[in-house]
Amino acid sequence: HALLGVALGAAVMLGPLRGHDPAVGRTAAIAVLMATWWVLEVVPLYVTALLPLVLFPLAGVDTLPGVAVAYGNPTIFLFLGGFILALGLQRSGLHRRVALAIVATIGSRPGRLVLGFMLASALLSMWISNTAAVLVLMPIALSVLDEAREHGVEGDDLGPLGTAMMLGIAYAADIGGMATPIGTPPNLVLIELLPRIFPGAPPLDFGSWMAMGLPMSALFLLGGYHLLSRRLFRLREGPLLAGSDVLRRAQRALGPARRDEWWSGGVFVATALLWMTGSGLRLGTWLTLPGWRSLPGLAEVGDASVAVAGAVAVMGAGIAIGLAPAQLQRERPCAHVADGVDEVWTRQAPAQIARAFEATELPHASQAAADVQRTLDAYAEQWRAAREAACTATLVDGTQSGATMDLRVACLEPRRLHLAALVEAFEDADAAVVDNAAVAARSLPRITDCDDERVLAQLPPTPSDPAQRERVDRLRERLAALTAARRAGQLKAALTLGQELRGPVAALGYAPVEAELELELGMIHAALGHHAQAEEHLRATLVAAARGRYEQVRGDAWLELARELGVGQKRFEAGEEAARAAEASLAGRGEDPATSERLLLVQADLALARDDVRRAEALLRDLLSRDDVVTERHELLAQLGTVAESSFDAAQLLREALQLRREALGPRHPRVADVQLALSKRLADHAKYDEAMAMAVQAHEIRRPLFEHDSVAVAATISAQAYVEARRGRTAEATRLFERAVEMIRNDPDHVEFDLATMLSNIGVMYSRLGRQAEARQLYEQVIEIYERTDPEHPRLLLPLLNMAAAYIREGATEPAIEWSERAVARMLLDARSTYPLVQVELDVAELYMDAGRLEPARAYLERAERRLEELEGDRQSRRFHRSLGVRARLQLLEGRPDAAAGSAAESIRRYEQDVLSARDGPDLAQIRFVYAQALLAQGHRDEAIAQAHAAVPGLAGPLLERARTQVET
Structure with missing residues (x-):
């Protein structure tokens, strides 16, 4: 190419111009050479432009x-x-802020949008290049069109608008470029040539050019707008983006103006004013304002001097670092790559969040805001460091390929979007957001994953089409808002947004985004208790993730599906199968502690759902022993404290969880009340009634101010107090409190029928204890009707069935009791979701038959339960096995076999006492001691019998066990 330029130049010099003045031929040859090198870019353009400094003297020109x-x-x-x-x-980003302000101010009607974009394009191109002006506005215009499409604007309306906007931006850039001398290079060429062509013409300076060019540009701009919006294209009437804030969102994303924007903008305005006022302003024929060049000593300062002074001011401040010498640019190629996080987590954001939180008037709002600020400060700093490291490794150190840098950036950008969406949710916080703020902030996706090659390898391929990539980015921004709403506890709003996104996501045809949306919808439905919908969306996630080769989301979907199937739906085998699939899918991440932790938590949830307390506790204790656990310690302690209802150290675990949660979230946070309610129940189970009641009352004092009306949340604190009174033996007071809780639930417009059913069942138990069996049975019938109407397969349907049987037993009505008992067992056999609850039910039914004096069916049910336990737990270490020994001892005693009964009871007591998970003074062990005492008495071992009776007394509290207690004392 270089030689081609030389050859063409020589041909011109030796061809048509041969015989002319040699200087003319040489000048023409150099001109052709330079033109060829410019067109073919043989060397950088500015190098070619400097050739005359060398060639003209050498050629004698x-x-x-x-x-x-x-x-x-x-x-x-x-x-x-x-x-x-x-x-x-451009480097400061001020041009984008100005363009957005202009378009957002003009309005959202189609005609006004066209005018706004044309006006912004013209104003920008007056000062920057036409190309730069168009490049700024095109993405904004495309965003507006995408938003209009997602709001249901049809193609017949959208096509003309899109064409008018695109043409308007392009034409307006040319029109605006005529308004100032620097708007486009040909203007300056004219200023230079005019005195040569017309020597007598008055000189053109900046102000005189604008006096001519600005009105001409305004006229052309209005004419172009009229042509595009009224003649060539018929635009629809009415607002185009009603209810949308796409432009305002874009403005908010920029954050407040930064220092470099203020500086570059201030220098620019000052320079423009100096240009326009240098030679004075003529206001009609009667008034001329003198310019600053009329001041002494300034007559020779031209527009070029002003331009250079402005450029020096900008360069000196380091604003346009890319305009510095090449060496400086090479040393700092990554200086501003992380600025995007500053546009999201701005200096003003913590104060705005604090004001929004405090406006809710929640007692824990200030502490929640402070906690959020600490978490998001750290997250933003991590993002900044990771983004700069990704750039430095490739562009400075050369230790990383460009493809790997692109993957790391593709991993980091969604995390910035999630941060932006969560900040926006916090800045518009309600009570639910404040309550969930700390957990939501800590739930942001990990930054460190973007440094892990195994995670990066699982990222889905990006679309090759630039337009589709841009639509993907837009939808992921809205998906981030959906995720933020879910994390912040705004489930209904999140569900509405998710349903709105299904259409645009399906139209996009990009499987990874479809998988992300389906996963979010599945998690939202699961949190709302919509089990069928949750399973449907999670399975759709698996399909979309497989289609889009998105292994990370696929593994997450299997985890959520395992929890939904095993815990939400009690389909334990299916849940465990899903957990194994999750483990296999997530194996590609290697030895990742966070992934291992999530798997263990799901497995613990599955074990709890199966009532496998021993395994659940072992898993949770394993997590507590680790140093790299992501889950807050108070969360694990609270879950561990509620694992085993009869665990002797449950109360201590919950006390520690309560202390840590108070420190982390504040003493008045509603999640502190959650731990207090769990602790209250455990204390009541261990006969520490005063402390248990204090915990329940404190939980009530936390929750009550947070709700303007009676609610399920407040009713739960009343129910906890009722439970304490029931365990204390104050049945009448417990009944009154339960009835009050039922009234609160019924007054809550958002109450769930299952909550009402639980409370009615509790009142039925109280009525039964008070001897009001007919009223108890009426309540049980209401509970059964609720379950059969709302969820016939709900596992809690067993409780009212068994309670009905117990009520008939207390009345001495044997046949109805047997009928309801058999119905309960048939229900369990039909369900077949778990063998563990079935064993419990069979043991309960066996005891009911013993109460009725029918020993044969009692023996049959006991033997069935024992066979199931043998099949499930060969080590015979479960508390169900301990209990089955106690039930057998009771049966043997009723059969008149005190020796066998004493042996079975002694073995049962020995196992209970050796089991660290069992309560030493609980009612199960107390009743077995009572059976043992009776067997010993029948054997003639009076002193030993009295000792066992004394040991049984503490566990036989309350009217439910009055008969047993009386017999023991007798």
């Missing part, structure tokens, strides 16, 4: 001083200064 004068022409410096100022605006 002109001397070096004569050539150099042309490079020092004031017009060149005016153009150079204006170019640097414009780049300063």
Whole structure:
């Protein structure tokens, strides 16, 4: 290519111009050479432009001083200064802020949108290049069109608008470029040539050019707008984006103006004013305002000097760092790559969040805001460091490929979107957001994953089509808002947003985004208790993730599906199968502690759902022993404390959880009340009634101010107090409290029928204890009707069935009791979701038959339960096995076999006492001691019998066990 330029130049010099003045031929040859090198980009353009400094003196065309004068022409410096100022605006991002402000101010009607984009394009192109002005506005215009499409604007309306906007932006850039001398290079060429062509013409400076060019540009702009919006294209009437804030969102995403924007903007405005006022302003024929060049000593200061002064001011401040020498640019290629996080987590954001939180008037709002600030400060700093490291490794150190840098950036950008969406949710917080803020902030996706090659390898491929990539980015921004709403506890709002997104996501046809949306919808439905919908969306996630080769989301979907199937739906085998699939899918991440932790938590939930307390506790204790656990310690302690209802150290675990949660979230946070309620129940089970009641009352004092009306949440604190009174033996007071809780639930417009059923069942138990069996049975019938109407397969349907049987037993009505008992067992056999609850039910039914004096069916049910235990737990270490020994001892005693009964009871007591998970003074062990005492008495071992009776007394509290207690004392 270089030789081609030389050859063409020589051909011109030796061909048509041969025989003319040699200087003419040489000049033409150099001109052709330069034109060829410019077109073919043989060397950088500016190098070609400097060739005359070397070639003209060598060719004898002109001397070096004569050539150099042309490079020092004031017009060149005016153009150079204006170019640097414009780049300063572009590097600071001020041009984008100005463009958004103009378009957002004009309005959202189609005609106004076209006018707004044209006006922004023209104003920008007055000062920066036409290309830069168009590049700023095109993505914004495409966003508006995408938003309009997602709001249901049809193609017949959208097509003309899109064409008018695109053409308007392009034409307006040309029109605006005529308004100032620096708007486009040909203007400066005209200023330079005009005195040569017309020597007598008055000189053109910046102000005189604008006096001519600005009105002409305004006229052309209005004419172009009228042509595009009224003649060539018929635009619809009415607002285009009703209810949408796409432009305002874009403005909020920029955050407050930064220092570099203020500086570059201030320098630019000052320079423009100096340009326009240098030679004075003529206001009609009667008034002329003098310019600053009329001041002493300033007459020789031209527009070029002003331009260079402005450029020096911008460069000196380091705003346009890319305009510094090449060496400096090479040393700092990653200086501003992480600025995106500053646009999201701005200096003003913590104060705005604090004000929003405090506006809720919640007692824990201030502490929640402080906790959020600490978490998000750290997260933003991690993001910044990771983004700079990704750039530095490739562009500075050369230790990483460009493809790996692109993957790390593709991993980091969604995390910035999640941070932005959560900040926006916090800045518009309600009570639910404040309650969930700390957990939501800590739930942001981990930054460290973007440094892990195994995680990066599981990222889905990005679309090759630029337009589709942009739509993907738009939808992921809205998906981030959906995720933020879910994390912040705004489940209904999140569900509405998710349903709105299904159409645009399906139309996009990009499987990874579809998988992300389906996963979010599945998690939202699961949190709302919509089990069928949750399973449907999670299975759709698996399909979309497989289609889009998105292994990370696929593994997450298997985890959520395992929890939904095993815990939500009690389909334990299916849940465990899903957990194994999750483990296999997530194996690609290697030895990742966070992934291992999530798997263990799901497995613990599955074990709890199966009532496998021993395994659940072992898993949770394993997590507590680790140093790299992500889950807060108070969360694990609280879950561990509620694992085993009869665990002797449950109360101690919950006390520690309560202390840590108070420190982490504040003493008045509603999640502190959650631990207090769990602790209250455990204390009541261990006969520490005063402390248990204090915990329940404190939970009530926390929750009550947070709700304006009676609610399920407040009713739960009343129910906890009722439970304590029931365990204490104050049945009448417990009944009154339960009835009050039922009234609260019924008054809650958002109450769930299952909550009402649970409370009615509790009142039925109280009525039964008070001897009001007919009223108890009426309540049980209501409970059964609720379950059969809302969820016939709900596992809690067993409780009212068994309670009905117990009520008939207390009345001495044997046949109805047997009927309800058999119905309960048939229900369990039909369900077949778990063998563990079935064993419990069979033991309960066996005891009911013993109460009725029917020993044969009692023996049959006991033997069935024992066979199931043998099949499930060969080690015979479960508390169900301990209990089955106690039930057998009771049966043997009723059969008149005190020796066998004493042996079975002694073995049962020994196992209970050796089991660290069992309560030493619980009612199960107390009743077995009572059976043992009776067997010993029948054997004639009076003293030993009395000792066992004394040991049984503490566990036989309350009217439910009055008969047994009386017999023991007798």
